[in-house]
Amino acid sequence: MSKLLEVKDLKVSFNTYNGEVQAVRGVSFDLNKGETLAIVGESGSGKSVTSMALMQLLASAGFIKDGQILLEGEDLVKKSNKEMQKIRGKDISMVFQDPMSSLNPTMKIGNQIMEGLIKHQNMSRDQAKKRALELLHQVGIPQPEVRINQYPHQFSGGMRQRVVIAIALACNPKVLIADEPTTALDVTIQAQILELMKDIQKEIDSAIIFITHDLGVVANVADRVAVMYAGKIVEIGTVDDIFYNPKHPYTWGLLGSMPTLDSTDEELYAIPGSPPDMLKPPVGDAFAPRNEFALEIDTQMEPPMFKVSDTHYAATWLLHEDAPKINPPESVMQRMQGFANTGRKDGDK
Template sequence: MGKKILEVNDLHISFHTFAGEVQAIRGVDFDLYEGETLAIVGESGSGKSVTTKSIMKLLPKHNSEIKSGKIIFQDKDIVQATEKQMQKIRGKDISMIFQDPMTSLNPTMTIGKQIMEPLIKHGNFKKSEARKQTLKLLDLVGIPKPKIRIKQYPHQFSGGMRQRVVIAIALACAPKILIADEPTTALDVTIQGQILELMKDLQQQIETSIIFITHDLGVVANVADRVAVMYGGKIVEVGTVDEIFYNPQHPYTWGLISSMPSLDGMDDELYVIPGSPPDLLKPPKGDAFAPRNRYAMQIDLEKEPPMFKVSDTHYAATWLLHPNAPKVEPPQNIQDRMQKFSKGAY
């Protein structure tokens, strides 16, 4: 692994609501290395977007609170940064691609102006230089006839083209970190594949580090170097993409892999993880996944599992890895999936 570019240490984030305090993030730790793609996966509500929005300090000020923890970027703790300091970081050093391109773009401004804005603000480009760079960026993200397109408005672009524009804006200042929050969810499958290929190519060209948020494990297999699996506001397993797919250790990861449709269409039925995610107004005492885990033991209901080491790069928070725990193999359907995965069926 290369040099560490971002460190998130024991992050706790709460939202204050009429119903009480929602403990959305409960002690998240992860590192991001130069030039790597780290995928953060998990069901809706597991805390993926909240974690990454906290890196950009984009959480709503009126009801969110970072209760404790550190986010270290370039030897500084972002948690302690002022809004003025964050404005210098956002867009220049850390950029974000959001889920829906139409809500990210200003419908009253031409595409050209929107891409030129960060170049002029952060890159100190003159207007004529910014225009040249914008044409280059449109070409880089695969938008044909950039000289015509630069004068057009978002409604004149298709969904896939709009997402390419959003990527161009995010990449304008060649950020050190690019956060992609489900960037392909609003797009159809063919366009999804094109956007993912584009992101892989661009990463090599501008040598940025990517945090890729998704609930789709099929996407992860194609883009990630490492994977962090989130559940109930915590990271429950982390490892290289091969470790997570070929040797998953947490029953929740098993469930996610089981519920992934394969390309050969041979699945009789898709697996669904029973039950629903925990209520973070009243976080559970032991392992948050215990009520949905058919392998749960008594200790799961009483005590939270620590991160057990599987290898130098692979850790999982499950009591099944304790030396005294009974030996449990992943269910047969997961083992079948792992074989299919190795043959490229996803």
């Protein structure tokens, strides 16, 4: 598979009154054409900041401190804001978490879809309107001829999210970033939106970066999964690698804290403690204070990325040849068995 996007040692910080917040601390990953990469982790792990950095949409206090973002070999970090305006929407698009804040409440839906088509595709208004109607139909909006002249407040939450997806897909982007696109939706609508994104991806052959804290969503959406903690990727692999052979204790915690169809009424596992203060990132493994399996070296040295297989890597000293052999906790083993019993088949994606 050809590499479409390469992120190399990306570091993103925010200047605050209290000092520099190191939100992303050396993230590296690749994205292949037609692939879906899910980035998962708790709130504050750096997922959304990473996605915003790819689009050069950081808040005024945020800045890319170091690293490269290569889109088909071109480094986006070196692009000016004017140059990025030509890339956003055309080559990279984004579906945000809250559709209401993504849409202009004073503009008709049709005009908001047509805007990108006129700017990036050089379409006339008549051509853009025809394409907007096609997009509304494509994302499952009933009566698009009527809906195209309505405003965002006249749509339900699920329908608004479909409109946002239509806007993001209008110019057939090479990369689509979906930042928690189903968080504000109920379970039924969530499933519909996820199915819609998979179907459209097949049609336009775009690559997707899917940002989420919900591992349950990941299983049926992604090809590969990157687990983030404290501004770093601590484990990355295929969906099967992460769900059936997790290696990092943080991944164990995430898996152990999610329910499955086989779960009982007993209390779900919760990862103890809270993420570190990124004003002063800890020495060594940032997860060590919350890790019941932490070794002495975890508080002294940051672990490198150990190779588990050609597709699977994890940054934990437990993979060192001299480390004690520790299996995932029983709660995680039960979840892994639950996934095996109920879970993802190869045809699900």
